[in-house]
Amino acid sequence: MSGGTRTVTERRRRHTLYFLEWAAGQRPVHLDTDVDMTRIQEHRAEARTRGLRFSVxxxxxxxxxxxxxxxxxxxAVMAAGRTGILRAPRIVRFPSVTAKLALDRPVGGERAVLSALVPDLERAGLREIQQQVDRYRGEQAAELPEFKGVKMLGRLPVALGRAAFAAALRDPRKRPGVFGTVSVSSLGHSAVDGFHSAGGTAVTLCAGRIAERAVVRDDRIVAAPVMRLGLTFDHRVIDGGTAADxxxxxxxxxxxxxxxxxxxIPGPHPRGADLDIGARRGLGQGTS
Incomplete structure (x- = not known):
């Protein structure tokens, strides 16, 4: 070491580095839209009068x-086939929606990204979702049993940690219980209007802050609470038209x-499947 610099092995971030290496095979494309949050903000305000708190x-x-x-x-997710050199890719679709929610939490006194799974979103109520979010945002969230696997990756030698990470994702049918089926991240607590990231799933949703912006209603320009919502999709799994819809x-x-x-919403859309998976969606621990 010289000049005051030093090399630090950040064990708490090893799972993120393993994830980034794995996710480098994605082909991300980015879309975004502005969402008028008036009705949601009104619902949040009304809920507070009844002693309820809902996060964006x-x-x-x-x-x-x-x-x-x-x-x-x-x-869905892209899963590699098993045909030797000529590996035939497969698209694996899941019957239920499990979110991988990125959380910025202290681990061992340092900031780290943990990923919590929120299953069965297609039928979960808002209160049920909020209860799970609150659980993961608690002061002792890093000590929850769901995050034992992430902490173990940090303790393993690098070669063994990489191998364990790859093994956890090898079977696509088990992917929802490890990695979720959609990634969700928010930087709305900061002065970030919008951003994009690729969370390893076919779709990643990124929410910026809510800010008062000019919108047109009834031919008049008025101020409204607006949130920038980004959507990154893996072009290997879906095309731009599906992502835009x-x-x-x-x-x-x-x-x-x-x-x-x-x-x-206009629809419904036909349900087709290259391979339908009936995996159980239990609360689990994400790996990015």
Whole structure:
């Protein structure tokens, strides 16, 4: 060491580095839209009068579950075939929606990204989703049993850690219980208007902050709370048209939010499957 520099092996971030190496095979394409959050903000304010608190990310999870249920082609993953040198890729679709929610939490006194799984989003209620989000955002969240695997990856020698990470993702049918079927990340607590990331799933949703912006209503320009919503999709799994339909569905579902019934979105979309998976969606531990 010289000049005051030093090399540090950040064990708490090893799982993120293994994930980035694995996810380098994706072919990400980015879309975004502005969502008028007026109805959601009104719902949040009304809920507070009844002693309830809902975070913005819970509404996004709620909408994502229902939208992906209507667009099952996007609730999928690319899985390599097993034909030797000529590996034939397969698209594996899942019957239920499990979110991999990225969390910025302290681990051993240092900031780290943990990923929590929120299953069965296509039928989960807003209160149920919020309860799970609150559990993962608690002060002792890093000590939850779901994150034991992540912490173990940091303790293993690098070669063994990489091998363990790859083994956990080898069977695509087990992917929802390890990695989720859609990735969700939010930087809305900061001065970030919008961003994009690739979370290792076919679709990654990225929410920026809510800010007052000019919108047009009834031929008049008015101020409204607007959130930039980014969608990154893996072009190996779906095409731009499917991704655009999904983002449009999400946009309308959030702007017309109604926790009593599904927003009426043009559809339904046909359910097709290259390989349907009936894996159980239990709470698990993400790996990025």
């Amino acid at each position: 990310v819970s509404y996004l999870l709620y909408a994502a579950g229902r939208a992906l249920d209507r667009h099952p082609r996007a609730n 999904l983002l449009t569905d999400l946009h309308h579902t959030m702007e017309a939010f109604d926790d009593g019934s599904r927003a009426e």
